[in-house]
Amino acid sequence: MQLYGYWRSSASYRVRIALHLKALDFEYKAVHLIKDGGEQKSADYGQLNPAQLVPTLVDGDLQLNQSLAIIEYLDSLSGPRLLPEDAKQAAIVRMLAYDMACDLQPIVNLRILQYVSGTLEAGDEGRSAWIKHWVDKAFTAFESRLQTYAGTYCVGDQVTLADLCLVPQVYNAQRFGVDLTPYPTLMAVHDRLQQLPAFAKARPEAQPDAVV
Amino acid sequence: MQLYGYWRSSASYRVRIALHLKALDFEYKAVHLIKDGGEQKSADYGQLNPAQLVPTLVDGDLQLNQSLAIIEYLDSLSGPRLLPEDAKQAAIVRMLAYDMACDLQPIVNLRILQYVSGTLEAGDEGRSAWIKHWVDKAFTAFESRLQTYAGTYCVGDQVTLADLCLVPQVYNAQRFGVDLTPYPTLMAVHDRLQQLPAFAKARPEAQPDAVV
Numbered sequence: 568m569q570l571y572g573y574w575r576s577s578a579s580y581r582v583r584i585a586l587h588l589k590a591l592d593f594e595y596k597a598v599h600l601i602k603d604g605g606e607q608k609s610a611d612y613g614q615l616n617p618a619q620l621v622p623t624l625v626d627g628d629l630q631l632n633q634s635l636a637i638i639e640y641l642d643s644l645s646g647p648r649l650l651p652e653d654a655k656q657a658a659i660v661r662m663l664a665y666d667m668a669c670d671l672q673p674i675v676n677l678r679i680l681q682y683v684s685g686t687l688e689a690g691d692e693g694r695s696a697w698i699k700h701w702v703d704k705a706f707t708a709f710e711s712r713l714q715t716y717a718g719t720y721c722v723g724d725q726v727t728l729a730d731l732c733l734v735p736q737v738y739n740a741q742r743f744g745v746d747l748t749p750y751p752t753l754m755a756v757h758d759r760l761q762q763l764p765a766f767a768k769a770r771p772e773a774q775p776d777a778v779v
Numbered sequence: 780m781q782l783y784g785y786w787r788s789s790a791s792y793r794v795r796i797a798l799h800l801k802a803l804d805f806e807y808k809a810v811h812l813i814k815d816g817g818e819q820k821s822a823d824y825g826q827l828n829p830a831q832l833v834p835t836l837v838d839g840d841l842q843l844n845q846s847l848a849i850i851e852y853l854d855s856l857s858g859p860r861l862l863p864e865d866a867k868q869a870a871i872v873r874m875l876a877y878d879m880a881c882d883l884q885p886i887v888n889l890r891i892l893q894y895v896s897g898t899l900e901a902g903d904e905g906r907s908a909w910i911k912h913w914v915d916k917a918f919t920a921f922e923s924r925l926q927t928y929a930g931t932y933c934v935g936d937q938v939t940l941a942d943l944c945l946v947p948q949v950y951n952a953q954r955f956g957v958d959l960t961p962y963p964t965l966m967a968v969h970d971r972l973q974q975l976p977a978f979a980k981a982r983p984e985a986q987p988d989a990v991v
Binding site (some may be wrong): 575577580593616617618620631632633635636637639640643644654655657659662664665666668669670672673674675679681682687689693697700704707708711758 | 796828829830831832841843844845847848849852855856866867869870871874876877878880881882883884886891894895896899905909912916917919922923924990
């Protein structure tokens, strides 16, 4: 398998965690999202993913974009299940995962921030306010949901898809200096997840294309 | 089951299509997203969904937000399967669904448009440019993917989760006057889906809270 990703992309980060949790071998292909206007916009990468976004996973004749679709696919292959067998429990896991992956990540990713700060001329200050606004909305709701569902991790005591979606969003929020002290349960879950080897291996700064 | 939704919300629209395809009885509870600053921000609704977004599905003791989590849950209950049994086929369906549900819908929904036109002072013109920009990006990629995967519908000849995610985004794009002639395959699939009774019943203008 080949994973096309970028060290700081939170959607790539999720997939790396899944691959390491499942102990699947993969070749990491870095796609530099900034250099030369963004390698994701090249004709070659466009063949692989016309949406010009990372990640993309290639497994034989299967070319998959969308990190959540990739993770559900990997979950069907092997290793510890990231989605519970029980339909109600799986629904709760997906709900928490999508709170991060649908209602936060797409709003604060690179292309949106470029549009807000550049095209809309909001500048660095407007960009920071945008990030803080949406992180606070999403994390406030998530903190509240964790009161109901969390154990050691987001949903009970097993690592699930929800955990894979949470950790990269905390990384992103910290990178942009958002104060996370209002979210103690969320941060406690995050800190426990960071102790796990698969999460450590997947960290942005541990990737070959990291610039630190 | 009770579905809390709003006639024009594309995430609510997806879930209505699923409920009708599966012929499941449900009580529709309208949550007015505009009136009095938005009923989704009321304390009562916040109990149900602290993210203050629609839809929410209540099924006995299960309270589920996130339309995609709801649809996967409904898919486990009964009726025609919206996700294929085969893991690779399911991954392709999810990929196309998330192209609409993760990389388009969250970027052009009400709260984002209010922030862009209001807080960022982009006004009506900036809002229209924002919508057109992101619809064009998403639909261009989707049109390209349909060359590979489409049959009668988005993926082959069965109705899948991808179709439930496409139709509401076309409704939304049309509502804001985006020119859709560059996407002939996408629109042909859309038009075939609109012939199906479940899709007709789920249309925004057919809902009790519609203002037309």
